[in-house]
Amino acid sequence: MKIGILTYHCTTNYGATLQAYALLTAIKLQGWKDVEIINYQPLAMLRVFFIRPVQPINKKLQINTQLFVNLRKCLNMRRFVLDNLRLSQKKYYTKASLKKHCQHYDVVICGSDQIWRIDPIEGFGSEFFLDFVYKKTARQKISYAASFGDTDTLKNHQESIINLLKSFDTILVRDANSVKIVQKECKLPAVKVVDPTFLINYDAITVLPKLKEKYLLLYNQKYFTNLEEDFIKSIAKNKNLVIVSVGQVNKIANVNIVEADPKKWLGYFKFSTYIVTNTYHGTIFSIIFKKQFTVVLNENKSNKIGDLLKDYNLEDRICATQLKTPNFEHIVDIDYNKVEEKLQLAVAHSKNYLFAALKNRENLGNISEGS
Structure with a gap:
């Protein structure tokens, strides 16, 4: 066939x-x-x-x-x-x-x-x-x-x-x-x-990053606002993480990896300590690799990302862009035992x-x- x-x-x-x-x-x-x-x-x-x-x-x-x-x-x-x-x-x-x-x-x-x-x-x-x-x-x-x-x-x-x-x-x-x-x-x-x-599982194609430091990973398509950047920097400072951006340049990143192929991209996700993204597949791979993460959600992505997070009771991972003073203190670690059962x-x-x-x-x- x-x-x-x-x-x-x-x-x-x-x-x-x-x-x-x-x-x-x-x-x-x-x-x-x-x-x-x-x-x-x-x-x-x-x-x-x-x-x-x-x-x-x-x-x-x-x-x-x-x-x-x-x-x-x-x-x-x-x-x-x-x-x-x-x-x-x-x-x-x-x-x-x-x-x-x-x-x-x-x-x-x-x-x-x-x-x-x-x-x-x-x-x-x-x-x-x-x-x-x-x-x-x-x-x-x-x-x-x-x-x-x-x-x-x-x-x-x-x-x-x-x-x-x-x-x-x-x-x-x-x-x-x-x-x-x-x-x-x-x-x-x-x-x-x-x-x-x-x-599927990605172990066979995932490439280990060369970074030695623990890092917060950024993966975004639309650029972050100044308010969102301050929020991201506060998470990195609190957790003592360097900021790494994959796929495009972010001015707040300590390291920018633009030219990564999908194998290296997977590696940056798998070995990160924390992830901030505003993309659908960035959210998916955060879940696949069982990462603590935050989604900066704007309205035009609410259909697909909001729907995805709702399926696994992860709506609290959203940092809504309309919030005037978003902060990381309300973020509770994800219990992936509950997520895995549903997934x-x-x-x-x-x-x-x-x-x-x-x-x-x-x-x-x-x-x-x-x-």
Whole structure:
């Protein structure tokens, strides 16, 4: 049985890269060896990937002073993908090429991340709803942990998306907002599952950092405010930790590691003493490695991060940006025995749904071959 996964993989985002790696690995570990990432690189995504070193600063387009460091990051991320993700031999740059040449899979899975987000300018990418896959006798469409992101209503895309999702055999999404959209707006069954990064162990690819000091790790996409920076510095001072930033430069960090590949990125998470993040996957890997952490939560991330923290009774890890005087004194250490109990159940539940869908397709194929 040949399985293809369509998701975001050509990117400098650690979470997006690792969720693709995790889904591929989880399926292979279950015994399905003929599985690969469909090497879809739309031009819009490539522009983001290669132009990332040139960033808007203070609303003016300027060359980032970290230009060469960021270029090394791009190369390191790409090397990780080529070395650790099995990609389809053929590259696809357009929806038309997918439709013409990508018809040789028994099962196609649209993987995790915000692949169903409706961008206010670009609309939605119908290819991530697998519109290029022709449903024939031995063909199955599955979504695993797909997300609409901060899209809260389908509006004028509703009819199109309903028709696209009707052709799915199994719809698995990663957050309550996406469940609501599929069930209420599309009137279709959907099950909430964990992000694929929760499905596997990372010991085999994690690289030990060279740092000797104990450190507080920063992983952020949007920059911290002055108030948030003061809060972070107070935690580091109280716990006698140096501040390390991974993925981008933070002015309050003692050490900035911009060009780390995913293996080193995992190492910085695993061996940290404390983590502060404002990202979804930063929160996930804080939980995976059982770290004490704080999430600086802004409104546009409340759907996915807030939903994730609620699942494991970790809402108290949020440092709300609207607080005027956030402080670390109210932070109580996480009891990971309670978290692990819930997480293990959620992971088992998620694996059962995914692997049952794949086994169902495999059984159908065996029946067809024997008839």
